[in-house]
Amino acid sequence: MHTSIWLDTEIKPFQPLHDSLQTDVTIIGGGITGVLTAYHLAKQGVKVVLLERDRLSQSTTGHTTAKITAQHDLIYDELIQHFGEENASLYYQSQKEAMAFYHKTIKMFQINCHYQQEHAYLYTNQPNNREKLEKESEAYQKLAIEGTLVDQIPFSFPHLKALRMNTQAQFDPRTFLKTIVAEIEKYQGHIYERTTAVDIDYQSNTIVRTARGHNIITDNVVVATQFPFYEGKAFYSTRMYPSRSYVVGFTSSEAYPGGMYLDVDQPIRSIRHVQKEDKTIWLLGGQAHKTGQQQQHADPYTELTQFANRYLRSQAFHYQWSAQDYETLDKLPYIGALNKRHPNVFVATGYRKWGMTNSAVAAQLLADLIVGKENPYKKLYQPQRFHADPDLKAFMRNNSDVATEFIKGKLSKTDRVEQLKPNSSAKIKHDGKTIGVYKDDDDQLHAVDPTCTHLGCECNWNQSEKSWDCPCHGSRFNYDGKVIEGPATKNLNKLSL
Numbered sequence: 001m002h003t004s005i006w007l008d009t010e011i012k013p014f015q016p017l018h019d020s021l022q023t024d025v026t027i028i029g030g031g032i033t034g035v036l037t038a039y040h041l042a043k044q045g046v047k048v049v050l051l052e053r054d055r056l057s058q059s060t061t062g063h064t065t066a067k068i069t070a071q072h073d074l075i076y077d078e079l080i081q082h083f084g085e086e087n088a089s090l091y092y093q094s095q096k097e098a099m100a101f102y103h104k105t106i107k108m109f110q111i112n113c114h115y116q117q118e119h120a121y122l123y124t125n126q127p128n129n130r131e132k133l134e135k136e137s138e139a140y141q142k143l144a145i146e147g148t149l150v151d152q153i154p155f156s157f158p159h160l161k162a163l164r165m166n167t168q169a170q171f172d173p174r175t176f177l178k179t180i181v182a183e184i185e186k187y188q189g190h191i192y193e194r195t196t197a198v199d200i201d202y203q204s205n206t207i208v209r210t211a212r213g214h215n216i217i218t219d220n221v222v223v224a225t226q227f228p229f230y231e232g233k234a235f236y237s238t239r240m241y242p243s244r245s246y247v248v249g250f251t252s253s254e255a256y257p258g259g260m261y262l263d264v265d266q267p268i269r270s271i272r273h274v275q276k277e278d279k280t281i282w283l284l285g286g287q288a289h290k291t292g293q294q295q296q297h298a299d300p301y302t303e304l305t306q307f308a309n310r311y312l313r314s315q316a317f318h319y320q321w322s323a324q325d326y327e328t329l330d331k332l333p334y335i336g337a338l339n340k341r342h343p344n345v346f347v348a349t350g351y352r353k354w355g356m357t358n359s360a361v362a363a364q365l366l367a368d369l370i371v372g373k374e375n376p377y378k379k380l381y382q383p384q385r386f387h388a389d390p391d392l393k394a395f396m397r398n399n400s401d402v403a404t405e406f407i408k409g410k411l412s413k414t415d416r417v418e419q420l421k422p423n424s425s426a427k428i429k430h431d432g433k434t435i436g437v438y439k440d441d442d443d444q445l446h447a448v449d450p451t452c453t454h455l456g457c458e459c460n461w462n463q464s465e466k467s468w469d470c471p472c473h474g475s476r477f478n479y480d481g482k483v484i485e486g487p488a489t490k491n492l493n494k495l496s497l
């Protein structure tokens with residue numbers, strides 16, 4: 001089984017940073033946000049350095065479902081209720097502009113990245129959610145969003161109603177980014193892979209420090225690491241929560257009927273397709289859960305496979321992968337200056353599951369902020385906003401969740417190493433310390449201190465991904481403790497038993 005279908009596309013490798021240097025803008029994070037921000041800046045003559053901890057666009061961007069859509073689940077009715085029609089409209093306009101950016105750029109460079117326009121659908125089989133779809137449809141009318149309620153979508157699973165948003169799109173993000181990366185180089189932008197930024201320091205200049213001890217003196221910094229690895233007392237840790245979801249890719253005996261689909265019931269499921277040479281690959285996603293809180297008895301891939309077998313006439317399964325998303329308190333991304341104390345450090349985070357359009361919104365907005373251009377979305381997305389409702393409720397819920405995980409993680413250690421079966425894990429007490437142990441298929445034990453190196457919560461085992469996942473802010477580590485994704489930048493302590 002392959003992992004993500006997008007990783008079939010190779011992006012050329014870049015050398016690690018070997019020297020200290022000076023630049024106008026340092027962008028940390030080589031996902032789609034970082035790459036697009038570098039592109040916008042470099043083509044305006046700004047000196048740009050892009051640092052990626054691992055390989056470009058391999059982590060979050062390599063594990064998306066890559067829908068380019070403004071249909072972000074049920075959102076517009078809620079935005080109108082909480083923030084008014086004007087702000088809801090601004091949100092929609094920003095997403096529409098992002099879609100137009102992809103359309104124009106792909107056409108301009110003639111990028112063969114399976115870009116395809118499709119209608120997008122939200123669907124439900126629950127009467128109470130049918131009412132929500134109807135309300136969302138009214139919001140579409142208020143905001144002049146083209147779309148309509150329909151009774152049927154072309155699948156055999158039960159459903160009562162669907163809401164269509166017309167002419168959205170889908171593509172292969174890494175094939176798209178190959179061209180953008182080449183453009184950055186053309187405009188003299190510098191890209192360094194396998195280069196981890198570990199701190200931002202303020203002396204007479206702003207300095208980005210790397211794990212290998214190099215310094216970049218820089219006028220501005222863009223932190224595009226999905227969860228900001230550097231918070232500068234802006235408390236993103238208390239204002240977002242991470243969740244994971246899963247995708248399987250398969251062939252079907254049915255022809256794909258067109259469209260992109262999202263269930264608004266639980267568990268949420270997402271459906272789209274990709275044409276891969278002579279094969280049509282169906283992508284079925286869903287089974288989301290808060291990171292670090294996977295139910296141990298339920299394997300998301302098995303659940304998705306069973307659904308595909310039952311309703312989508314699946315034949316052969318070729319791909320499976322998982323993705324991580326962050327949700328902010330009010331569901332809008334945080335894009336802009338980190339806080340007032342650090343006006344030259346910018347962040348873009350909290351895209352929920354809508355990274356393709358939000359990354360394009362963020363890249364344009366951050367580039368405009370840095371070169372001093374007006375941007376109509378600055379206020380809507382500015383990270384320091386704090387809306388009374390629903391922020392406060394979400395803030396309380398999120399923090400009590402984090403506190404519970406912090407305490408719960410320290411308490412539940414029951415199994416013993418001897419009782420471990422191959423390919424399973426446990427937390428044990430050993431010499432008064434908590435140890436996370438994974439026994440692999442060859443009976444080899446891998447032991448780590450499961451205390452997250454970000455802010456000290458205790459990681460839990462994710463059996464589907466064979467990883468230690470932190471329930472607090474979503475850092476993930478492999479069975480040997482190596483960082484898979486941040487905000488942590490240091491590996492878990494490896495232990496010997």
Ligand code: FES
Nearest residue numbers: 452454455470473
């Ligand atoms: Fe923040 Fe683990 S990710 S404590």
